[in-house]
Amino acid sequence: RPRGVLTLTCRERPGIVQAVTSFLLEHGLDIVEHHQFDDSERETLFLRTAFAADDVLDVPTLEREFASVADGFGMTFAFHGEEKPRLLVMVSKFGHCLNDLIFRWRAGTLGGDIALVVSNHPDLRPMAEAAGLPFVHVPSTAATKAEAEARLLELVAVHDIDLVVLARYMQILSDDLCRSLEGRAINIHHSFLPGFKGAKPYHQAYARGVKLVGATAHYVTPDLDEGPIIEQEVIRVDHGHHPNRLATVGQDAECLALSRAVRWHCEHRVLLHGSSTVIFR
Template sequence: MTSEPVASPGAPHPSTVRFILTLSCPDKPGIVRGVTGFLDDRGFDIAEHQQFDDHVGGRLFLRTAISGGEPGETLEGLQAAFSQLAGEFDMDFTFHDGRAQRVLVMVSKFGHCLNDLIYRWRSGTLGADLVAVVSNHEDLRPMAEAAGLQFIHIPVTAATKPAAEERLREVINEYRADVVVLARYMQVLSNQLTNALHGRAINIHHSFLPGFKGAKPYHQAYARGVKMVGATAHYVTESLDEGPIIEQEVFRVDHVPDADALARIGRDAEALALARAITWHCQHRILLNNTRTVVFR
């Protein structure tokens, strides 16, 4: 069993928000009235409320942050009490507490995204708690350990990939990771693992998807003479670089930069897009809508 860091320098400060409700359901009259009535009956105040009516898909998406309520109210109690109303409207719902989400970061040799996440975590602006770093190389061990993070080296070859993924599953469980972040982790996860991590694994791809999927996207972009270079943070699925998009960042370029220069420019876009995606996910601001996402910023 690997030990865990004792302090959490990037954990969010306590706030008045006790719980966050996220839900989606078929859109019909009475949903919001039912939700707000339920919360009012239990003594809660609404600190933040956002909703989206998907008129194409016919679904309502909702995020409500609440404060107050009875002192003894529990997450489990809210889930159980809300189930009756949820059944009436065929809701997929979850109540979340204010606990900082635990983030396991996976890297290979590029350290710009990890370095940015460490800075945001240590400064308290990430809105989540980094708990460990996993890598298939040793290159970034000094960076992780200097930040007080456990560094777990899991080498991967074609022959050892099944065993490596089994070890990765053990690490995810050991550190009770809520979110797994592929911060330029240059390995493709198996379908079995991506399914097990559905909705809680975030990847940063170094192109403005859906363009330039797969390897060497900056070289592909240079060959096409792009005038904007970008990065895409998305959920990991079985289909490579095709998971639901969370956030994208772009920079305008001209004919001067070659492929290596585009890669240097693009690293800033990668760090920005990934950090926003992690923060929004850990604040429960992202709801899956089939192949798309609803992001309540």
């Protein structure tokens, strides 16, 4: 039986869940997984319902018919069918996250389909092409940055991309690009945010004698390294870990946090909540 997902957010009010479940029941859709979070502090409801249908899912029709329910409650909502989201992965020279994402994609556990790899350096072309993925080299300098970002947005449009994954892409995106990709670009930050922002985080961590290194996957926003956090992971280290070894250990945390964030996003398990996120695992 085909499956779909409904996600929605609205201000708390009595009757919301009843309205949603009635709608699904009337349309012959069986709930198979239901998550709901009521943030009483901010009086906001977050809901994700996965359902099974007897026939082919017609997402546009569902969305049109649900609109009248949604209007009554002031809901922001979306229906999602079974097609896997299409991913554009951006890299620079570090390949550990790309390698990890490719393996999970092929094993069928990534949640989405990688459509192409884009990089400002040519180094990882062999890794992408060995996996049968198109690799587009888009160099970016101070002089060509605007052009390079335009090219990226063109690739996003042409390849019908749902999610841009910054898998250790070592260039800062312009505010404009961040805004145009809002909610559909995930970055992996190579340290445990909000600590050790900026350059050389593992050198900073070493200088303080940290005992745990981590990584943070977050949505991209114009405020560098300040986007809503989706997932974090840490691994224990000790004084014997010089910055290079800290970085090697940190890469394991980066792979774990990024791949989970991508999968949850692709399965529509991440709902934005201002500067925060609600994750329905």
